[in-house]
Amino acid sequence: MKVMVIGAGKLGCKLAELMLNEDIEVTLVDTNLNAIDRVSGYLDVLTINANGLEFEALRELGIQDYHLLIAVTDSDEKNVIICSVAKKLGCKKVIARVRDPEYVHQFDFIKAEMGIDHIVNPDLATSNEMARYLLKTYSFNNGEFAKGKVSMVDFRADLMGDFVGRKLSELDGFNGLLVVAISRDGDIIIPHGGTILQKEDVVYIIGESSNISGLAARFKLNMDKKHMKRAMILGGGKVSFYLAQRLIHSNIGVTIFEQDLKRCRWLSEKLDNALIINGDGTDINLLEEENLSSMDAFVGATGYDEQNLLMALMAKQSGVGKVIAKVSRPSYIHLIDKLGIDFALDPTNIIAGDILKFIRGGKVLSVSLLLGEQAEVTEIVADKGAKVIGKPLSALGLPKGIIIGAIVRNKKVIIPKGDSVILPEDKVVIFCLASNVPHLRAFMKFDRGVQ
Secondary structure (H helix, E strand, O other): OEEEEEOOOHHHHHHHHHHHOOOOEEEEEEOOHHHHHHHHOOOOOEEEEOOOOOHHHHHHOOHHHOOEEEEOOOOHHHHHHHHHHHHHOOOOEEEEEOOOHHHHHHHHHHHHHHOOOEEEOHHHHHHHHHHHHHOOOOOOOEEEEOOOOEEEEEEEHHHOOOOOOOEHHHOOOOOOEEEEEEEEOOEEEOOOOOOEOOOOOEEEEEEEHHHHHHHHHHOOOOOOOOOOOEEEEEOOOHHHHHHHHHHHHOOOEEEEEEOOHHHHHHHHHHOOOEEEEEOOOOOHHHHHHOOHHHOOEEEEOOOOHHHHHHHHHHHHHOOOOEEEEEOOOHHHHOOHHHHOOOEEEOHHHHHHHHHHHHHHOOOEEEEEEEOOOOEEEEEEEOOOOOOOEOOEHHHOOOOOOEEEEEEEEOOEEEOOOOOOEEOOOOEEEEEEEHHHHHHHHHHHOOOOOOO
């Protein structure tokens, strides 16, 4: 399979790197020679210094032989035009990144008129994830699968009673739950019954959502049942705008801090019933003047990871129930649990997962990247031709880095054991290390949606 990525920015490079694990032949194109040289130094992909907007450049690159083109330049309009031209030149399928709020309600029209197969919006997707978390009546982070029937959560080991220093096989109260991974000092451990928990371990658990909630309640893990009424957002960018829209629609009072006066005026025009403050949101005195401690939630959503993390930490120390930080550097993700911040989101990872889902085809329902892309959780409908069908899991010979976390059959959640069997059309939630993705594809028979 051949994929061309136009734009060697953060998302373009991330996609190229992830697709190497998919055994995909990747061509990365950008007008910036320095960006191309940088990427060629660490990724085994074909890099081309060219303008994807130029008709002849795409033709010379043989775009008609590509299965997929992904346009992720810094311009929405360029991305749409590149995709439209590539499709007319014979590329089988095309994906465009479009971020401007003015285009959100025109996606269907743009796709139909310009021949675009899929549009991604990292800021909108990130705000949706933030809203999903904020609008829950609990304050621990969870990923949801099978329409909410299955959840995966991560908890610090030292918050879970006397678990530290004990073997997993010795722990009580884990019926209907499965520990799929442990993050320790930035590395992932695939645990077994004899694995001993250490103080700062982050434990990843998959189970039926009701059992996950029961586990959290048992250990009093951030079970704040109070409904949110007020939220404070640091930064007035696109993520903040989309999030504020969602929260206002849910009758939640929103305060946004933004330093750019022109942007403040735009937000005031577009957002009814939101308080827009033109000021430095990193000034703790200013935040306190606006009653930070009385807020139910705080979101750090500026373009600077350090600001988002620092102010989210300050908000937590001020007693705010739920705090979120938008973080784009994978190295910072490991700080989240140590700082006590509830939830950190990387827009690039969210959209990369969405695009991987598109590439893998209709049987793949979702792909969630974890732990700085060291692992993923994939939800897939089992194909009747897959190697895993009809055999006990213990007889499959699955690599250690692939764990079947849950099976959903006839709306019933099954937490699998060695004698469990996957049947055609079961929904299967799978934890997989990045290095084992090719094996996962072989076992689950991904039928790529762009071939």
